[in-house]
Amino acid sequence: MKLIAAVSADWGIGKDNQLLFSLPTDMKFFRTMTKGAAIIMGRRTLESFPGGKPLKGRENIVLSRDPSFCPEGVTVVRTLKDLPERPDAFVIGGEAIYRLLLDRCDTAYITKVDAVAPADRFLPDLDALPDWELAEQGEPIEENGLTFRFLTYRRRQEEAL
């Protein structure tokens, strides 16, 4: 599976169940990357979307232990063992789900914003994890007074560890 996230300089991803930054170019990148794919998220991330509605043109797979949670247009998964094997799926957050599924991911598309913002949710720092390496780094992009880059991390091959 692949992971996709936008992070601050200290790997913050959200606060009060919202994103930290508004970056239209990053939103476009997210839409392009995930179009037609399965996206896997936690219940709180679904609820952070406008109207709490699933994203169109994608199979929305949502993890929740709450038996009464069954919104329209969503595949609900109650436990990790019921998560379908979907190598092409994108893990789209939030913190709980990134942590749960990081070890199953082989690629992470990280939009790294060169700024910090108060955050209450974080992605593990991939630079500090020995089994991940930075594979590609885009040029800096400026938007809404912020500078960010598109980075690609890959899980190291076992023999390289």
Ligand SMILES: NC(=O)c1ccc[n+]([C@@H]2O[C@H](COP(=O)([O-])OP(=O)(O)OC[C@H]3O[C@@H](n4cnc5c(N)ncnc54)[C@H](OP(=O)(O)O)[C@@H]3O)[C@@H](O)[C@H]2O)c1
């Ligand atoms: N920057 C980014 O790229 C990005 C992307 C996505 C989200 N975010 C941000 O991340 C924040 C949300 O993250 P979060 O950690 O609070 O919530 P989350 O990961 O979106 O959802 C957590 C929920 O997932 C369910 N869950 C977790 N582990 C489970 C398991 N093992 N089995 C079944 N269900 C499980 C639980 O739902 P129930 O309580 O219903 O059981 C839990 O409350 C928001 O601020 C959001 O904006 C940022």
